[in-house]
Amino acid sequence: xxxxxxxxxxVSKKYGPNTVLNDVSFEIGKGEVVGLLGDNGAGKSTLVKIxxxxxxxxxxxxxxxxxxxxxxxxxxTERLGVETIFQDSALxxxxxITRNIFMGREVTNRFGFMxxxxxxxxxxxxLDSVVTIEGIKSPKQLVSSLSGGQAQAVAxxxxxxxxxxxxxxxxxxxxxxxxxxxxxxxxLTQLKGEGVSSVLVTHxxxxxxxxxxxxxxxxxxxxxxDARREDTSVEELTAAVxxxxxxxxRFRQGTF
Amino acid sequence: xSDKIPGRRGPIxxxxxxxxxxSVRRKPAGEPASFFGRMNYNLxxxxxxxxxxxxxxxxxLLAGYVIASLISPTGFAFLNPNNLSGVISQSVPVLAILGxxxxxxxIAGEFDLSLxxxxxxxxxxxxxxxxxxxxxxxxxxxxxxxVAVALxxxxxxxxxxxxxxxxxxxMSFFWMGAGIFINGTSPAALTTSREGTMEYLxxxxxxSFRSQLVWLLIIGVLAWFFMHRHKLGNHIFAVGxxxxxxxxxxxxxxxxxLMSFAxxxxxxxxxxxxxxxxxxxxQPGGTATEDFTLFAIAAAVVGGTSLTGGRGSVxxxxxxxxxxxxxxxxxxxxxxxxxxxxxxxxxxxxIAAIFNKLMExxxx
Numbered sequence: 001x002x003x004x005x006x007x008x009x010x011v012s013k014k015y016g017p018n019t020v021l022n023d024v025s026f027e028i029g030k031g032e033v034v035g036l037l038g039d040n041g042a043g044k045s046t047l048v049k050i051x052x053x054x055x056x057x058x059x060x061x062x063x064x065x066x067x068x069x070x071x072x073x074x075x076x077t078e079r080l081g082v083e084t085i086f087q088d089s090a091l092x093x094x095x096x097i098t099r100n101i102f103m104g105r106e107v108t109n110r111f112g113f114m115x116x117x118x119x120x121x122x123x124x125x126x127l128d129s130v131v132t133i134e135g136i137k138s139p140k141q142l143v144s145s146l147s148g149g150q151a152q153a154v155a156x157x158x159x160x161x162x163x164x165x166x167x168x169x170x171x172x173x174x175x176x177x178x179x180x181x182x183x184x185x186x187x188l189t190q191l192k193g194e195g196v197s198s199v200l201v202t203h204x205x206x207x208x209x210x211x212x213x214x215x216x217x218x219x220x221x222x223x224x225x226d227a228r229r230e231d232t233s234v235e236e237l238t239a240a241v242x243x244x245x246x247x248x249x250r251f252r253q254g255t256f
Numbered sequence: 257x258s259d260k261i262p263g264r265r266g267p268i269x270x271x272x273x274x275x276x277x278x279s280v281r282r283k284p285a286g287e288p289a290s291f292f293g294r295m296n297y298n299l300x301x302x303x304x305x306x307x308x309x310x311x312x313x314x315x316x317l318l319a320g321y322v323i324a325s326l327i328s329p330t331g332f333a334f335l336n337p338n339n340l341s342g343v344i345s346q347s348v349p350v351l352a353i354l355g356x357x358x359x360x361x362x363i364a365g366e367f368d369l370s371l372x373x374x375x376x377x378x379x380x381x382x383x384x385x386x387x388x389x390x391x392x393x394x395x396x397x398x399x400x401x402x403v404a405v406a407l408x409x410x411x412x413x414x415x416x417x418x419x420x421x422x423x424x425x426x427m428s429f430f431w432m433g434a435g436i437f438i439n440g441t442s443p444a445a446l447t448t449s450r451e452g453t454m455e456y457l458x459x460x461x462x463x464s465f466r467s468q469l470v471w472l473l474i475i476g477v478l479a480w481f482f483m484h485r486h487k488l489g490n491h492i493f494a495v496g497x498x499x500x501x502x503x504x505x506x507x508x509x510x511x512x513x514l515m516s517f518a519x520x521x522x523x524x525x526x527x528x529x530x531x532x533x534x535x536x537x538x539q540p541g542g543t544a545t546e547d548f549t550l551f552a553i554a555a556a557v558v559g560g561t562s563l564t565g566g567r568g569s570v571x572x573x574x575x576x577x578x579x580x581x582x583x584x585x586x587x588x589x590x591x592x593x594x595x596x597x598x599x600x601x602x603x604x605x606x607i608a609a610i611f612n613k614l615m616e617x618x619x620x
Contacts, residue, residue, distance in 0.1 A: 078506040092497035094566040104505040106487040
């Protein structure tokens with residue numbers, strides 16, 4: 001059996017006396033789209049920050065492709081290819097699309113000067129072929145002139161272009177119009193074909209159910225449900241997200 | 257083909273897109289054929305960055321001055337070589353270099369209000385070292401002091417997360433005191449060491465321009481390539497524009513901010529040398545250099561630098577500095593009373609800030 005891309009075991013996080021994550025374990029398979037669901041305060045954001053290496057877990061073990069990772073920090077996650085796309089802070093609005101795509105990974109000569117023409121050409125190519133985004137005239141446009149959906153798509157195109165292996169999308173659809181959401185979800189399913197794993201963090205169960213292979217439901221810092229799509233339903237997920245473990249038990253007894 | 261493109265680590269995703277919503281393809285970006293069409297096409301990408309608009313204002317003002325000076329060479333002596341060389345090419349470069357210092361730091365999202373105190377301290381160290389150990393050590397010590405002062409400020413700001421406005425305001429009193437501590441209250445003065453190489457390098461009169469203008473050209477070109485074409489400059493824009501996005505892509509924002517403080521310090525140290533050689537003496541704790549703090553920030557703002565970081569341009573800042581000095585010079589030549597100058601500069605700054613705000617809205 002092939003190893004999971006990322007496996008986390010017994011992760012807990014305490015902020016002072018508050019336990020935000022309590023003994024959470026799960027796997028993200030290669031090329032799998034995992035939905036991370038839960039109400040506000042369920043611990044989703046903390047989990048995202050731990051997986052992307054921004055904050056440390058209090059306890060817990062991490063395995064990447066079967067190899068134990070001593071510490072998940074930014075350097076490690078960058079090397080492994082984890083990329084987190086936060087809701088509205090993925091791009092720098094005052095910079096052009098090209099500069100955003102190549103931010104931190106500029107194509108330069110050996111003195112560190114950027115090859116602008118080359119970068120513009122690649123960026124135009126990325127916009128054309130990696131993800132199709134309506135209404136973008138040129139990679140020289142400022143990101144501030146884009147809509148939320150276009151900016152989101154640019155961020156995803158960037159991650160795919162640089163062959164990231166695990167994409168974590170934090171509430172990507174919350175600021176998007178219906179059409180843009182459709183495009184985004186359609187795009188996530190294609191990432192699987194590329195062998196890119198993704199974690200979709202969302203409130204919207206219908207969006208998650210549409211594209212995710214597996215659903216993980218969090219409630220008060222605990223994982224209360226981890227089911228493949230074919231083993232669950234939107235109704236069951238709703239019960240788990242809204243009413244927590246109690247609701248899930250009642251749903252399974254048929255009394256929800 | 258696509259495999260040869262640098263930066264690409266594998267083939268692109270070429271699966272046809274499934275849903276109807278994304279099947280509408282972007283039209284290829286064809287540039288318009290006519291000259292004006294092409295110009296307008298290119299303009300829409302540089303709009304909202306300030307350099308163009310402010311340059312137009314400068315050119316109009318300059319044209320007005322030239323015409324006025326041609327009509328009345330004695331009444332408004334703008335084109336007089338003494339004015340061009342003695343005033344314009346001495347004052348514009350110093351303010352422009354300081355504006356670049358403040359502007360680069362503002363693009364990174366920080367301020368340093370100890371700029372004036374830094375000038376005083378760096379100039380004193382430059383004067384004392386050159387008098388004692390010669391010009392070259394003096395230059396190194398002057399610039400080194402500027403960098404050290406700014407880095408101390410930067411470390412305080414970056415690691416304590418105190419707003420840089422407050423931290424550097426407090427530190428400015430410290431550095432002012434440090435100047436008096438190492439020099440005493442009497443002015444530090446250049447004596448014999450000013451003659452020869454030093455004067456030629458930093459304040460020589462070449463007829464219609466001076467050494468300072470050459471330095472502005474060199475520093476301006478270097479700054480432009482660094483800020484707009486080098487990856488480190490790109491990181492400064494990224495960190496100032498959206499620190500979270502920069503961090504998410506593994507740009508280390510603390511290091512980038514410290515680097516911006518160091519560049520700021522280097523430029524301030526260099527400007528301090530220009531000021532010291534021009535005036536030959538520096539008064540510790542004096543107000544002459546203190547004024548530069550706000551004028552440098554003003555030059556950056558007039559040149560289209562955002563007060564919240566992430567936006568600005570080297571050309572804009574230099575033009576902004578030139579505009580402020582031209583207005584100052586024009587009022588002086590028109591024999592306006594002294595307070596008019598402060599008054600007009602103040603109005604210019606506020607108008608420029610409003611203009612900036614409007615453009616930020618337009619770019620969004």
